[in-house]
Amino acid sequence: MNASEFRRRGKEMVDYVADYLEGIEGRQVFPDVDPGYLRPLIPTTAPQEPETFEAIIEDVEKIIMPGAASPACTELETVMMDWLGKMLQLPEAFLAGEAGEGGGVIQGTASEATLVALLAARTKVTRRLQAASPELTQAAIMEKLVAYASDQAHSSVEKAGLIGGVRLKAIPSDGKFAMRASALQEALERDKAAGLIPFFVVATLGTTSCCSFDNLLEVGPICHKEGLWLHVDAAYAGSAFICPEFRHLLNGVEFADSFNFNPHKWLLVNFDCSAMWVKRTDLTGAFRLDPVYLRHSHQDSGLITDYRHWQLPLGRRFRSLKMWFVFRMYGVKGLQAYIRKHVQLSHAFEALVRQDTRFEICAEVILGLVCFRLKGSNKLNEALLESINSAKKIHLVPCSLRDRFVLRFAICSRTVELAHVQLAWEHIQEMAATVLRAQGEEKAEIKN
Amino acid sequence: MNASEFRRRGKEMVDYVADYLEGIEGRQVFPDVDPGYLRPLIPTTAPQEPETFEAIIEDVEKIIMPGAASPACTELETVMMDWLGKMLQLPEAFLAGEAGEGGGVIQGTASEATLVALLAARTKVTRRLQAASPELTQAAIMEKLVAYASDQAHSSVEKAGLIGGVRLKAIPSDGKFAMRASALQEALERDKAAGLIPFFVVATLGTTSCCSFDNLLEVGPICHKEGLWLHVDAAYAGSAFICPEFRHLLNGVEFADSFNFNPHKWLLVNFDCSAMWVKRTDLTGAFRLDPVYLRHSHQDSGLITDYRHWQLPLGRRFRSLKMWFVFRMYGVKGLQAYIRKHVQLSHAFEALVRQDTRFEICAEVILGLVCFRLKGSNKLNEALLESINSAKKIHLVPCSLRDRFVLRFAICSRTVELAHVQLAWEHIQEMAATVLRAQGEEKAEIKN
Numbered sequence: 001m002n003a004s005e006f007r008r009r010g011k012e013m014v015d016y017v018a019d020y021l022e023g024i025e026g027r028q029v030f031p032d033v034d035p036g037y038l039r040p041l042i043p044t045t046a047p048q049e050p051e052t053f054e055a056i057i058e059d060v061e062k063i064i065m066p067g068a069a070s071p072a073c074t075e076l077e078t079v080m081m082d083w084l085g086k087m088l089q090l091p092e093a094f095l096a097g098e099a100g101e102g103g104g105v106i107q108g109t110a111s112e113a114t115l116v117a118l119l120a121a122r123t124k125v126t127r128r129l130q131a132a133s134p135e136l137t138q139a140a141i142m143e144k145l146v147a148y149a150s151d152q153a154h155s156s157v158e159k160a161g162l163i164g165g166v167r168l169k170a171i172p173s174d175g176k177f178a179m180r181a182s183a184l185q186e187a188l189e190r191d192k193a194a195g196l197i198p199f200f201v202v203a204t205l206g207t208t209s210c211c212s213f214d215n216l217l218e219v220g221p222i223c224h225k226e227g228l229w230l231h232v233d234a235a236y237a238g239s240a241f242i243c244p245e246f247r248h249l250l251n252g253v254e255f256a257d258s259f260n261f262n263p264h265k266w267l268l269v270n271f272d273c274s275a276m277w278v279k280r281t282d283l284t285g286a287f288r289l290d291p292v293y294l295r296h297s298h299q300d301s302g303l304i305t306d307y308r309h310w311q312l313p314l315g316r317r318f319r320s321l322k323m324w325f326v327f328r329m330y331g332v333k334g335l336q337a338y339i340r341k342h343v344q345l346s347h348a349f350e351a352l353v354r355q356d357t358r359f360e361i362c363a364e365v366i367l368g369l370v371c372f373r374l375k376g377s378n379k380l381n382e383a384l385l386e387s388i389n390s391a392k393k394i395h396l397v398p399c400s401l402r403d404r405f406v407l408r409f410a411i412c413s414r415t416v417e418l419a420h421v422q423l424a425w426e427h428i429q430e431m432a433a434t435v436l437r438a439q440g441e442e443k444a445e446i447k448n
Numbered sequence: 449m450n451a452s453e454f455r456r457r458g459k460e461m462v463d464y465v466a467d468y469l470e471g472i473e474g475r476q477v478f479p480d481v482d483p484g485y486l487r488p489l490i491p492t493t494a495p496q497e498p499e500t501f502e503a504i505i506e507d508v509e510k511i512i513m514p515g516a517a518s519p520a521c522t523e524l525e526t527v528m529m530d531w532l533g534k535m536l537q538l539p540e541a542f543l544a545g546e547a548g549e550g551g552g553v554i555q556g557t558a559s560e561a562t563l564v565a566l567l568a569a570r571t572k573v574t575r576r577l578q579a580a581s582p583e584l585t586q587a588a589i590m591e592k593l594v595a596y597a598s599d600q601a602h603s604s605v606e607k608a609g610l611i612g613g614v615r616l617k618a619i620p621s622d623g624k625f626a627m628r629a630s631a632l633q634e635a636l637e638r639d640k641a642a643g644l645i646p647f648f649v650v651a652t653l654g655t656t657s658c659c660s661f662d663n664l665l666e667v668g669p670i671c672h673k674e675g676l677w678l679h680v681d682a683a684y685a686g687s688a689f690i691c692p693e694f695r696h697l698l699n700g701v702e703f704a705d706s707f708n709f710n711p712h713k714w715l716l717v718n719f720d721c722s723a724m725w726v727k728r729t730d731l732t733g734a735f736r737l738d739p740v741y742l743r744h745s746h747q748d749s750g751l752i753t754d755y756r757h758w759q760l761p762l763g764r765r766f767r768s769l770k771m772w773f774v775f776r777m778y779g780v781k782g783l784q785a786y787i788r789k790h791v792q793l794s795h796a797f798e799a800l801v802r803q804d805t806r807f808e809i810c811a812e813v814i815l816g817l818v819c820f821r822l823k824g825s826n827k828l829n830e831a832l833l834e835s836i837n838s839a840k841k842i843h844l845v846p847c848s849l850r851d852r853f854v855l856r857f858a859i860c861s862r863t864v865e866l867a868h869v870q871l872a873w874e875h876i877q878e879m880a881a882t883v884l885r886a887q888g889e890e891k892a893e894i895k896n
Contacts, residue, residue: 014461
């Protein structure tokens with residue numbers, strides 16, 4: 001949607017809200033619909049081609065408003081998570097399908113998804129061990145629990161470990177910054193021999209630092225064999241899996257117990273919207289509490305999904321509306337085109353870097369992130385970053401890869417074009433020339 | 449703001465956003481401002497009288513836009529939390545004031561605030577005990593930790609205990625559904641004698657079921673003496689404390705380590721916006737992690753507040769803008785008038801109930817909630833609720849008070865007037881008459 005259509009549609013929405021406010025006394029305080037009313041009114045998959053804004057707004061009035069906040073908020077979320085799961089070709093076990101329970105849930109951020117998965121895994125292993133040895137206390141078990149993630153995993157995984165009160169061990173990644181079978185297996189054997197209890201593994205697809213991919217086809221079977229909860233964090237990269245040519249990066253997800261990525265990162269849905277799927281399992285057991293003021297007549301019917309048992313907060317926003325609008329306005333093809341364009345642009349940037357022998361590429365370019373640096377010291381590259389970010393024409397966030405200070409060029413704006421990438425590269429080259437000249441002069445001074 | 453002004457202002461905002469999108473290439477990617485730029489540009493307290501929408505929008509362009517998302521998002525939040533803290537007459541120790549660190553933070557929900565407080569308390573007590581006895585493991589400590597809350601506390605407190613992996617004990621409330629010194633002290637003594645380690649107390653001001661208030665002036669000094677972290681949860685009632693005549697309900701907050709209420713519940717700020725204050729203490733110690741990609745040049749300057757260490761997620765929304773708009777458009781006086789009107793209306797409803805001898809009031813009416821029931825069995829009141837909610841003219845949520853099924857009449861709509869309350873009461877009376885008649889016929893049948 002361009003700015004001029006945004007003006008028109010935005011104003012229509014303002015009128016829609018004002019009309020609602022003016023007519024609110026004429027509306028019923030509680031909907032007439034029965035649980036499950038929404039699914040049959042909506043297609044089972046996202047449209048391939050874009051739809052018109054009018055068509056969507058018409059459906060808001062026809063499908064959402066009669067279901068008010070509840071159950072429409074819950075039911076649209078379940079259906080949208082199925083749409084998205086199908087776009088990604090997730091295994092059936094992650095989808096809600098026709099059944100009432102299960103499927104996906106919208107969390108706020110990947111941090112929360114990882115924490116929820118860790119807590120569910122902790123509950124599951126604790127119950128299993130206590131069923132076998134009723135004398136074991138929760139604390140006695142927690143003392144021995146170990147979670148694992150690659151040394152490239154996001155800091156939120158460590159945070160989840162801190163909050164959950166369990167130790168987290170970093171598995172050394174390989175030369176491509178990926179977690180592999182051998183390193184994980186080695187850690188598991190060592191810890192089990194020491195009397196510890198491995199219970200949870202986070203595999204990252206598209207790490208924050210350099211967008212590397214843990215080897216899910218190796219890690220998955222180990223988790224399966226050892227009975228460990230496998231959570232797959234694809235916060236950034238997940239959006240790309242809607243393109244058939246990138247779907248292979250998700251192979252092995254069939255071994256996972258939970259999977260998460262953030263449509264708010266790269267799928268045009270505004271922050272926050274973190275999509276999490278859990279295989280039909282006892283996720284909800286970790287949080288289930290039912291005071292009278294939260295009970296309802298469909299409590300144990302199996303007809304509805306009580307998302308409050310799926311998350312940390314109790315209250316929820318109607319975030320699936322954002323997905324519904326975006327998926328329909330772009331269509332699957334439009335979203336795929338958007339991802340492809342970004343990946344092409346990052347490869348275009350990569351090609352520019354490779355043409356300049358003063359620079360090097362520091363990690364394989366797979367999606368929209370290019371890790372690069374000047375050949376030379378960390379100090380030199382820190383100076384380059386400083387000069388780029390001080391000029392404020394573009395902004396780069398660095399990372400550290402095996403103690404090397406690395407610059408990260410991320411394609412992530414909705415309106416980015418090749419011309420922007422070229423301008424940015426020319427600007428980086430200019431800054432590099434200045435930094436290299438200063439370094440040369442410094443060296444010359446030292447010699448003199 | 450009425451619907452017709454909303455139409456006008458809403459459309460102006462749409463144009464503002466569209467103009468921004470169209471002019472985005474002319475803007476700098478990174479702001480020129482230094483940390484701490486915002487506070488001097490904004491008054492130190494909320495205005496008493498309403499301001500115009502134009503004045504606020506002008507300030508958005510002048511004060512917020514030059515600070516972009518960062519640091520404006522963080523700094524406005526700190527200042528707004530100070531504004532709100534001062535409206536509530538919170539003790540100085542909860543405010544950020546002129547110093548760079550500390551003060552308040554916006555969480556999503558009270559559930560998250562309680563969890564964050566519990567985790568911070570857990571970290572603090574663990575460090576203290578490990579400093580004294582380095583051989584103690586975290587698990588050995590956690591096994592003995594005990595948190596406390598009244599038996600009227602919200603289910604989210606129990607959820608926080610489950611997530612934090614510590615046991616939570618319910619303190620029996622008194623005849624007014626309040627936690628008192630004697631019951632808490634008794635539990636503490638018993639648990640300490642059993643070798644357990646009390647560490648955390650949640651006091652509730654305005655319980656969910658019946659809006660009762662724990663006795664903070666009794667509970668506070670005990671927590672202080674025993675070195676327990678006291679968290680005060682006033683999720684609903686907190687908004688009322690901006691009125692001097694209700695401020696006494698908050699007396700004793702000076703003993704608290706953290707305090708929380710939800711402006712999204714009763715202060716006209718849209719969901720979600722849960723305001724949490726923490727005394728300058730080691731809250732952030734519980735979550736502090738600093739990977740390279742999150743480091744910044746003001747990291748250890750003391751000039752800025754890194755809210756990511758104050759919460760569960762990493763990403764944040766710019767929720768303080770909602771507070772800024774609401775506080776200025778209503779002014780403190782407008783907000784006070786709003787609260788007072790609701791409290792008056794609940795007393796008006798209470799008076800109507802008391803005039804009808806078939807009904808009884810079940811808990812003292814202090815703010816906007818009236819707990820009432822038909823004199824008679826739970827079954828009778830369940831039937832009444834069912835008939836009311838089936839008619840769908842009004843909607844009531846029940847609760848259980850000492851095993852009595854109770855109906856809750858909550859004043860909570862922005863546009864509620866006395867006429868609505870009167871209509872609702874007439875409707876309830878009609879429903880009651882029907883239910884009582886049915887019960888009478890049933891009894892007659894049984895006799896026959």
